[in-house]
Ligand code: SF4
């Protein structure tokens with residue numbers, strides 16, 4: 001088992017928008033709401049072209065098994081059921097709504113009745129809430145844990161990626177909701193302890209959450225070093241509880257649930273109001289953005305509208321990211337919609353977006369030193385080139401969370417994360433074949 005460490009990398013925080021309260025943008029003319037914004041089966045559209053929809057109305061039912069329903073954050077008329085290309089290149093269905101600007105509320109928006117564990121989980125299943133830290137895992141499924149199996153909730157308030165400040169704003173502006181969401185999770189799931197991890201570079205958030213949770217039994221606020229990737233699930237669990245989550249294991253296997261602070265606020269909001277997840281706070285920043293800000297936008301709003309709400313571009317953008325500079329995904333066009341789990345849209349000009357030229361590895365070992373899991377990217381790259389699945393397995397490439405520390409620190413600017421990604425796919429193929437051969441041989 002590789003050692004966990006406090007390695008990672010020190011990044012320039014660039015939290016330019018940390019003091020900017022989120023502002024609601026004017027209702028866009030059109031929204032494109034994908035039915036697959038979560039891990040698991042896509043939701044199934046339950047509206048047809050021409051239907052009138054209202055704010056908070058369900059537009060797609062959860063699919064079978066792991067899934068989440070989807071709701072409209074605007075009122076208007078369904079213009080079409082479209083197929084769009086997701087940021088990962090997959091074709092996904094989307095409901096396109098022409099907004100009427102009235103923002104009429106759906107009569108279905110009423111607070112759910114919650115009195116025990118089952119009714120709490122059943123409400124969450126209807127809420128459309130997924131992990132808002134970026135993962136998009138359906139929250140009702142994550143919290144549906146066997147009774148007595150979890151002793152600690154770890155709250156992710158690390159927000160370790162540069163530029164992004166949407167969680168920071170939630171902790172400052174909605175601290176009461178965050179604390180309420182946490183107490184609801186602890187109460188209904190009978191979890192006695194919670195550790196709230198916040199990086200030390202957010203002293204105001206630490207102070208605010210300390211005040212807000214002071215009356216809650218079993219809750220600790222833990223100031224964590226500002227080292228990227230502090231918010232990585234396994235890293236955060238280790239740094240808050242000391243528990244090591246090995247390869248192929250989940251926090252649940254170690255008695256822990258990890259939940260993002262903004263997800264907690266969304267849970268409390270839903271239980272108070274019955275308004276499902278229909279809008280998102282997004283940090284819009286980067287050298288190419290004229291007026292960086294935090295914005296609250298209906299889910300499905302195009303990146304184009306988001307950028308326009310910030311005064312447009314200051315210079316021609318060379319790279320636009322959904323998410324942070326370390327783990328974000330490059331967007332190919334401005335029509336891409338804001339998703340449930342989008343926490344930032346960053347646009348960079350020529351200088352910042354420049355990709356440095358790769359040179360030969362100088363065997364300095366910095367990539368290994370910086371990896372939170374002590375993985376060996378150079379050895380992984382070699383095993384990948386040699387198509388050596390057994391070695392990739394031995395090197396535990398599956399532990400790689402694609403945080404990018406190794407690529408960031410590499411003086412030769414090697415594309416180590418990309419290689420790790422490919423190596424993980426190669427290992428998957430190797431393991432499938434190995435299993436098939438074992439089955440044939442048995
Ligand atoms: S950090 Fe870069 S140059 Fe140094 S050993 Fe790793 S791959 Fe080679």
Ligand code: SF4
Pocket residue numbers: 370371372373374375376377399400401402403404405406407416417420
């Ligand atoms: S991208 Fe993977 S190998 Fe590189 S530092 Fe992060 S976890 Fe380690």
